Amino acid sequence: GIQVEQSPPDLILQEGANSTLRCNFSDSVNNLQWFHQNPWGQLINLFYIPSGTKQNGRLSATTVATERYSLLYISSSQTTDSGVYFCAVEWSFGNEKLTFGTGTRLTIIP
C-alpha cells in the first residue's frame, strides 16, 4: 500500500500568524485531498489537488507529485482555523479508497 505522513503533528500559533503543513506520500497518486476536521468532527473539503497549486481565500495548497509531497498554507490564521488537518491520497495502483495521514492538530490562540 501507500504511506502518508504529515508534519508537524501539533502546531500552536497566535492569531494572525501564517503556517505551513506538510504531507509526504510514498508512491504515485491519482488524487490528493486536504480536509479540515472541525471540533464537531465534520470533515470539510479544502482542496482536491493531485498536482499544481490552488488558492481559496487565506488558504492555498501546492502538490509536487514528482517529489511526492503536498503543502497546505494558512495565512493570517483565525481561531476558527483550529482543528485537525488531514491529507488523504488515492494510490495510483490501488482502488479508489482514500488513505489518510495522521493529521496535524492546529490550535490558534487569540
Place this chain on the structure above:
Amino acid sequence: GAGVSQSPSNKVTEKGKDVELRCDPISGHTALYWYRQSLGQGLEFLIYFQGNSAPDKSGLPSDRFSAERTGGSVSTLTIQRTQQEDSAVYLCASSFQGRNSDTQYFGPGTRLTVL
C-alpha cells in the same frame, strides 16, 4: 444542495448487540464509501460501492461487518455482535463517479459507543 447525511448521529449500545448505521449520499453520486475513525487506528477505509459493481470489501475488519446499498443510493453498514473495539466514528463519503479523479465528500459521521 444537500450533502451526505448519516443517521443516527450518536449510537450507544451494549456489547453483543447488532447495530445498523445509515448513509444517504449526495444525489447523483454513484460511488459510496464507508470509513471509520478511531483513537488507535486513525481514519481507515472499510468498504466501497460503485454503481452496480460488486463492492470492494477489502477494508472490513471482520466478518461481523457488512454493508449493502439498495437501489444505488442509500447504504446501511451493519455490525453484528458489537465489541468494545468497534467504538469509533463511522464516516460515509460519496463521489460523482468513483474514479480516481473525483473528490470525495464526507457526511457528519455516526459516533458509536459500545459499552
